[in-house]
Amino acid sequence: EIVKRCRGKNLHFSNFIKENIEKADMIFISVNTPTKEKGLGAGKASNLKWVEACARQVAKYSSRHTIVVEKSTLPVRTAEVIKSILDSSQEEILNNNENKKKSFDVLSNPEFLSEGTAIKDLLYPDRVLIGGDNQRAINLLSNIYLKWVPKDKIIETNIWSSELAKLTANAFLAQRISSINSIGALCEATGADVREVSRAIGSDSRIGSKFLDAGPGFGGSCFKKDILNLVYLCEYFGLKEVADYWHEVVKLNTWHQKRISKLIVKKLFGTLTNKKIVILGFAFKNNTNDTRESAAIQICKDLIDEGAILFIHDPKVDPKQISLDLGISPIKNINQEYKNDFNKGIWHFAENISEAFIGSDAVLILTEWDQYKDINWFEVSKLMRKPSWVFDARSIINPTSMKNTNINFWRIGEGLLNEDNIFF
Ligand code: UGA
Numbered sequence: 001e002i003v004k005r006c007r008g009k010n011l012h013f014s015n016f017i018k019e020n021i022e023k024a025d026m027i028f029i030s031v032n033t034p035t036k037e038k039g040l041g042a043g044k045a046s047n048l049k050w051v052e053a054c055a056r057q058v059a060k061y062s063s064r065h066t067i068v069v070e071k072s073t074l075p076v077r078t079a080e081v082i083k084s085i086l087d088s089s090q091e092e093i094l095n096n097n098e099n100k101k102k103s104f105d106v107l108s109n110p111e112f113l114s115e116g117t118a119i120k121d122l123l124y125p126d127r128v129l130i131g132g133d134n135q136r137a138i139n140l141l142s143n144i145y146l147k148w149v150p151k152d153k154i155i156e157t158n159i160w161s162s163e164l165a166k167l168t169a170n171a172f173l174a175q176r177i178s179s180i181n182s183i184g185a186l187c188e189a190t191g192a193d194v195r196e197v198s199r200a201i202g203s204d205s206r207i208g209s210k211f212l213d214a215g216p217g218f219g220g221s222c223f224k225k226d227i228l229n230l231v232y233l234c235e236y237f238g239l240k241e242v243a244d245y246w247h248e249v250v251k252l253n254t255w256h257q258k259r260i261s262k263l264i265v266k267k268l269f270g271t272l273t274n275k276k277i278v279i280l281g282f283a284f285k286n287n288t289n290d291t292r293e294s295a296a297i298q299i300c301k302d303l304i305d306e307g308a309i310l311f312i313h314d315p316k317v318d319p320k321q322i323s324l325d326l327g328i329s330p331i332k333n334i335n336q337e338y339k340n341d342f343n344k345g346i347w348h349f350a351e352n353i354s355e356a357f358i359g360s361d362a363v364l365i366l367t368e369w370d371q372y373k374d375i376n377w378f379e380v381s382k383l384m385r386k387p388s389w390v391f392d393a394r395s396i397i398n399p400t401s402m403k404n405t406n407i408n409f410w411r412i413g414e415g416l417l418n419e420d421n422i423f424f
Pocket residue numbers: 073111112113114115116170173177210211212213214215216217218219220221222223284285286
């Protein structure tokens with residue numbers, strides 16, 4: 001809707017790179033910065049090849065004073081790299097005795113939008129962060145935001161603080177999730193309930209109530225990548241203990257995903273061979289079709305390795321994407337009496353949830369889609385094979401709806417008081 005409203009007025013799309021760079025006063029670099037797959041820093045450092053390519057094009061085609069804004073999430077001190085590429089173009093001009101008058105300012109203006117709520121986050125941001133060393137350039141960028149953002153929400157810092165604040169914000173958010181998931185595991189072991197613990201600690205205004213929902217582990221394209229980037233930076237600057245500290249946030253997340261698949265195997269008598277498990281949700285969170293780093297990927301792979309027959313449902317994710325993520329193609333046209341003669345795990349894309357439940361041994365909820373909140377478990381229990389299990393890794397089911405169903409019900413972070421967990 002926003003694009004429709006603005007296109008052709010103050011929003012234009014073009015692939016005439018040279019002409020548009022020449023005319024621009026301000027250029028935002030908003031390209032991908034994925035984790036490097038090979039070479040120095042592989043697996044942790046960011047791959048800056050696209051940022052560098054952009055800087056080179058800006059250096060080549062700009063014709064006057066240009067403000068270059070880093071919008072992509074970047075390791076600290078990337079502005080220096082951009083600046084040196086831009087400055088070297090000035091040297092070239094001088095060496096070639098060309099008459100062009102170009103100069104540059106580099107600003108950092110990181111993005112804090114979340115998927116699924118990006119437009120709301122853009123219109124009503126908690127803050128806008130602008131890092132730079134030239135006040136005039138900072139003011140020019142601020143003026144754009146001031147059209148809809150109150151002045152007190154615009155934070156000005158030096159360029160390195162701004163770059164580091166972006167990585168730190170994501171690291172802190174991810175750390176909260178690993179923290180609450182770790183406490184969830186302890187709740188399960190001790191008879192406490194992680195929802196009650198979250199509510200109790202979240203009402204302390206110093207802690208705050210957001211981002212305290214235990215789940216199957218954080219996913220998305222940013223948290224893991226940004227923390228690993230932070231870890232790499234700390235290692236680079238010789239801060240091993242700091243690097244180790246942040247690395248644990250990612251390690252705990254991986255351990256937690258494995259914990260869920262192991263727990264399912266254990267509850268289903270130690271084997272999943274030929275057992276049918278319905279997976280509800282594959283996206284890394286609701287209201288998006290994005291599966292990057294989704295906890296569902298690792299958990300489903302583990303269940304398939306154990307020989308399970310998975311019926312995977314997601315209202316938005318394309319089955320082709322699930323194939324790519326799991327690295328195996330689905331079995332099509334499967335019927336309810338399907339016998340898994342291969343003795344190895346398989347998966348099928350479930351278009352219709354009600355049909356998928358027929359003959360299933362377990363249901364596992366991995367994404368908190370609204371439509372899963374209204375499932376009539378009493379009716380579902382009649383379709384499942386006994387003993388049947390529901391594993392709610394998102395804590396979206398109201399436990400009272402499980403009463404009188406004969407379903408064994410497990411919720412993330414809910415401990416049951418029994419003799420096993422009385423330790424004194
Ligand atoms: C995240 C940040 O929230 C944004 O501020 C940031 O701009 C963005 O990364 C980015 O750097 O691009 P996003 O990846 O869209 O946004 O997703 P989040 O809403 O942060 O959720 C991340 C993961 O944490 C999801 O898997 C979600 O299910 C999980 N989560 C979140 C929990 O398990 N519990 C919670 O309480 C909250």
